[in-house]
Amino acid sequence: MQVSVEKTSELSRRMTVSLPAEMFQEKMATRLESLAREVRIDGFRPGKAPQHLIKKMYGDRIRTEVEGELIQSTYFEALQNQDLKPAGYPHIHETKVVDDGFKYIAEFEVYPEISLEGIEQLAITRLTANVEESDVDNMVEKLRVQKRDWQPVERASQSGDRITISFSGTAEGESFTNGQVNDYQVELGSKQMIPGFEDNLTGLNTGENKTFTLAFPDPYDVNPDLAGKAAEFEIEVTKIEEPVLPEVDSEFAKAYGIEDGNIESFREDIKANMERELNQALRGKLKNAAMDALYQKISFTLPNVLVDQEVENLLKPYKESAKKQKLKFEDLDLPKDMLEERAKRRVALGLILGEIIEKKSIKLDDGRVRVTIEEMAQSYERPEDVLAWYYSDEERLDEVKQMVLEEQIVEWLVNQADVSDKQLSFSEAMENHGV
DSSP, X not given: OEEEEEEOSSSEEEEEEEEEHHHHHHHHHHHHHHHHHHOOOTTSOTTOSOHHXXXXXXXXXXXXXXXXXXXXXXXXXXXXXTTOOEEEEEEEEEEEEETTEEEEEEEEEEOOOOOOTTGGGOEEEEEEOOOOHXXXXXXXXXXXXXXXXXXXXXXXXXXXXXXXXXXXEEETTEESSSSOEEEEEEETTSOOSSTTHHHHHTTOOTTOEEEEEXXXXXXXXXXXXXXXXXXXXXXXXXXXXXXXXXXXXXXXXXXXXXXXXXXXXXXXXXXXXXXXXXXXXXXXXXXXXXXXXXXXXXXXXXXXXXXXXXXXXXXHHHHHHHHHTTOOXXXXXXXXXXXXXXXXXXXXXXXHHHHHHHHTTOOOOHHHHHHHHHHHHTTXXXXXXXXXXXXXXXXXXXXXXXXXXXXXXXXXXXXXXXXXXXXXXXXXXXTTTTO
């Protein structure tokens, strides 16, 4: 086997593989003999048809199959021979059977060389925060709101009220509500409706009617056909209710799992949960800070094939969503530049982390994997079931292993880096963390 490689760009390679004639001919002969035993040809007993006839009838098909087998069996050997690491699948073309053998060309991109020089001097800001008693007070208030009741009031509506309405809406002369919608509840201030709708319901009394015009936002994912259009709404207020919050007493504490109803135990339980969520949030923010620093510090050319694959991965949920909503994917106004930049970041960081793992000999801590799963399981009623759920599925377990390995890399980076601490309040630390 002869292999030659041409560098067509920084990462692109054109590899020509030439195989000796006897290798191709031997494969052809073996396939012809095998096929001769299998096929039935009129005028000949099974297995007795001459090879020249088999070759005439099936030669093109066998040649294509043999070419495929030879490519499959020699491609990776040729790569190893040239010490090449391809990124993605190759484009195979110009397959030729010539007098002196079989030849094919494989074009592909290779992984870039990544220098970790200066990685020990990263500048990282580490955010810190504590759970104060005032934060626990705020959380108790949120829990009271979750358990609120509603009572009717005879006054004008205001923010925080729940208002029941009947309404209809038209845009460009056509109804988009299919007539009148009755007994529709809106909590004023919740921003559950389009911008401006709840403002128009504030200051109204029970039995009052109102007509107003609003423009739908653009884009408007709920109904893209209405995006940006002016709409006229006619509403009638049928009920106004204000929230009634429960007292923080033993019954309230029992409702949240404190069996003896002790308020101090209730607050301690809340604080422990808040501290667990805070630690998760701070770890996530530290990881993001470390990844940002890595991405800015280490630059190299990315294989286009990997970026394209990652863009496709990012597009999958949008395509699935469009299919469910019976929309054309092409009609979605997707921020393609943003998706491509996100894909480049993911690919770059994946390659950098892989290089760090290899060059710095970072090994996965299996014990830490179990501790991580146990921590996640604590927020469920039956933690042992959650533990079994993770360990029963290799794919789920691999996701946790990847997360733990990334945390180990972040810790290694932080230990080497120039780290400055910045104190935040609990609410600041929990921003963009689902609380």
